[in-house]
Amino acid sequence: MKYTVMAVLVALGCLSVSAQTKLSLDGSTTVGPIAKAFAEYYMRQNPGVVITVSESGSGNGAKALLNGTCDIANLSRDLKKEERAAMESKGVHPIQHIVAHDALPLIVHPSNKVKNLTLDQVRDIYTGKITNWREVGGPELNIVIISRDTNSGTYETFKELVLGKEAKICATAEYVGSNGAIRQRVQTTRGAIGYAGLGFVDSSVKALSINGIEATMETAQDKSYPISRDLFMFTNGNPASDSLIAKFIGLSETEKGCEIVSEIGFVPVKKK
Amino acid sequence: MRTSDRIVLSPQEIRTRRIFSALGRSFLLAVTAVAALAVLIIIFFIARDAVPFFREYNLRDFLFTNAWYPSHQPAQFGAKAIFVGSLIVTLTSVIIAVPVGILAAVCLSDMVSFNIRQLLKPVIELLAAIPSVVWGFFALVVMAPFLQDVLGVESGANALNASVILAIMALPTIVSVSEDALQAAGRELREGSYALGATRAETLIKVVLPAAMSGIFSAALLGIMRAVGETMVVWMASGNATQIPRPFYNLLQPVRTLTATIAGDMGEADQMTGSAHYHVLFAMGLSLLLFSFLCNMAGEWIVRRQRKRLRGM
Numbered sequence: 001m002k003y004t005v006m007a008v009l010v011a012l013g014c015l016s017v018s019a020q021t022k023l024s025l026d027g028s029t030t031v032g033p034i035a036k037a038f039a040e041y042y043m044r045q046n047p048g049v050v051i052t053v054s055e056s057g058s059g060n061g062a063k064a065l066l067n068g069t070c071d072i073a074n075l076s077r078d079l080k081k082e083e084r085a086a087m088e089s090k091g092v093h094p095i096q097h098i099v100a101h102d103a104l105p106l107i108v109h110p111s112n113k114v115k116n117l118t119l120d121q122v123r124d125i126y127t128g129k130i131t132n133w134r135e136v137g138g139p140e141l142n143i144v145i146i147s148r149d150t151n152s153g154t155y156e157t158f159k160e161l162v163l164g165k166e167a168k169i170c171a172t173a174e175y176v177g178s179n180g181a182i183r184q185r186v187q188t189t190r191g192a193i194g195y196a197g198l199g200f201v202d203s204s205v206k207a208l209s210i211n212g213i214e215a216t217m218e219t220a221q222d223k224s225y226p227i228s229r230d231l232f233m234f235t236n237g238n239p240a241s242d243s244l245i246a247k248f249i250g251l252s253e254t255e256k257g258c259e260i261v262s263e264i265g266f267v268p269v270k271k272k
Numbered sequence: 273m274r275t276s277d278r279i280v281l282s283p284q285e286i287r288t289r290r291i292f293s294a295l296g297r298s299f300l301l302a303v304t305a306v307a308a309l310a311v312l313i314i315i316f317f318i319a320r321d322a323v324p325f326f327r328e329y330n331l332r333d334f335l336f337t338n339a340w341y342p343s344h345q346p347a348q349f350g351a352k353a354i355f356v357g358s359l360i361v362t363l364t365s366v367i368i369a370v371p372v373g374i375l376a377a378v379c380l381s382d383m384v385s386f387n388i389r390q391l392l393k394p395v396i397e398l399l400a401a402i403p404s405v406v407w408g409f410f411a412l413v414v415m416a417p418f419l420q421d422v423l424g425v426e427s428g429a430n431a432l433n434a435s436v437i438l439a440i441m442a443l444p445t446i447v448s449v450s451e452d453a454l455q456a457a458g459r460e461l462r463e464g465s466y467a468l469g470a471t472r473a474e475t476l477i478k479v480v481l482p483a484a485m486s487g488i489f490s491a492a493l494l495g496i497m498r499a500v501g502e503t504m505v506v507w508m509a510s511g512n513a514t515q516i517p518r519p520f521y522n523l524l525q526p527v528r529t530l531t532a533t534i535a536g537d538m539g540e541a542d543q544m545t546g547s548a549h550y551h552v553l554f555a556m557g558l559s560l561l562l563f564s565f566l567c568n569m570a571g572e573w574i575v576r577r578q579r580k581r582l583r584g585m
Binding site: 142144150171181189 | 340342343344353412413417420429508512514515528537538
């Protein structure tokens with residue numbers, strides 16, 4: 001009897017492993033590049049496996065996990081209480097996996113002379129108290145505030161880490177739909193200030209230090225940089241250790257996975 | 273002898289034919305009804321999800337106050353700036369696109385030679401085939417820096433940028449439909465006018481354009497609809513700042529439109545938070561729908577009046 005049960009279980013296990021050759025991910029545009037690089041690497045290592053990665057924002061990722069339209073939801077913030085409650089009530093049990101760390105550098109046009117802002121100054125700029133670069137030691141130039149759309153995890157993180165609960169972004173702020181679009185707007189607009197994931201900042205824009213601390217891999221990992229965060233993948237239930245999902249997420253803790261994460265410009269988690 | 277060769281049919285054959293005829297008719301009716309039904313169903317579902325918002329919040333606050341903080345605690349849903357933004361962008365693009373479109377249509381139908389028209393019209397219609405996200409990309413990467421560097425504008429993602437791109441996007445519809453209307457006015461009409469001694473300009477302005485007016489009007493209306501409903505381009509080009517420009521005709525400031533708000537906020541405000549933020553977007557959708565509906569009705573009415581007047585002439 002015992003053996004029969006075990007045999008059935010083993011058979012089922014084999015079935016589920018051999019049956020799953022498809023994996024779909026959805027969610028944050030910040031975690032997206034990591035997921036894509038992992039997928040590329042994993043599919044090259046394991047021919048026959050098909051992994052699709054969509055980038056529709058953290059909110060939509062959580063929604064997709066709730067509705068069962070993806071296996072892994074990529075989020076650049078933790079699940080909200082309401083999201084968690086909605087999932088539990090639908091029988092979805094979200095399990096959090098930290099796959100990397102990230103910092104949100106404030107970026108400005110390369111010609112801007114300002115090098116450092118305090119966290120309070122950043123908040124005052126975004127709430128509209130400071131409107132001219134002159135007020136923070138820069139040129140006589142109106143500040144063009146650029147923010148990510150309220151649907152993005154990057155926005156949520158920025159709001160939480162910089163603005164706090166009470167402060168509101170002022171009405172003149174512009175909103176764009178992606179990290180790339182923020183960089184595009186900042187690199188072409190002289191008075192602009194924006195924020196983006198560490199991986200999206202290149203030499204076309206200038207990253208400011210905050211409270212005198214530069215946003216780097218190290219300052220993100222030890223969280224000394226004031227605007228840093230964890231990046232997540234969420235699964236429905238804890239995946240079995242030999243399942244495709246577990247192997248895929250486990251990549252983040254391997255040598256190669258950390259290398260991939262660093263290459264894209266994020267900060268890898270500690271190796272196992 | 274086959275049935276079709278006989279003149280007199282048996283009662284049974286008459287019955288079968290009647291049944292088939294009835295079947296055919298009801299099938300066609302059903303097919304037509306699907307389109308009408310789809311519209312009704314959409315209105316129903318949008319209204320259903322919009323109603324909870326109005327139950328919780330004041331309609332006057334929604335339409336006439338200015339604080340749009342949907343994800344703040346407590347949330348504020350003053351959408352005045354968003355309605356004004358939609359209005360500004362739509363009106364500006366119409367003001368640009370309609371005159372240009374009609375002039376281009378006149379040129380195509382009455383000025384250039386047949387060969388050139390055959391070449392130009394498909395090229396203009398090709399404009400309509402460019403996906404809107406490509407236009408948005410163009411707005412972001414080419415137009416915005418152009419406005420900033422050449423015209424010295426503070427921020428290139430603004431109402432003017434979105435309006436210009438929208439106008440270009442609406443052009444093919446306006447040109448194509450008005451040109452068809454001008455063509456439909458017919459050669460006889462033009463030749464009759466020439467025969468009475470009218471010059472080419474007189475013929476165009478006093479005879480052809482009035483005759484084609486209802487078609488041209490429909491064309492303009494289609495163009496307006498395109499501009500009101502377009503989402504991707506305004507989301508990328510307008511800057512999405514929830515403010516009313518100061519002064520209100522200052523097109524060089526960023527604005528936010530209804531469509532862009534719906535697209536930008538939808539993912540965050542989904543059913544799982546069950547929030548007013550979700551329902552307010554449907555309220556905006558309903559407003560857009562009502563606006564299109566009114567536009568259509570007004571258009572219908574004007575076109576009918578025009579036709580009546582023409583017949584009276």
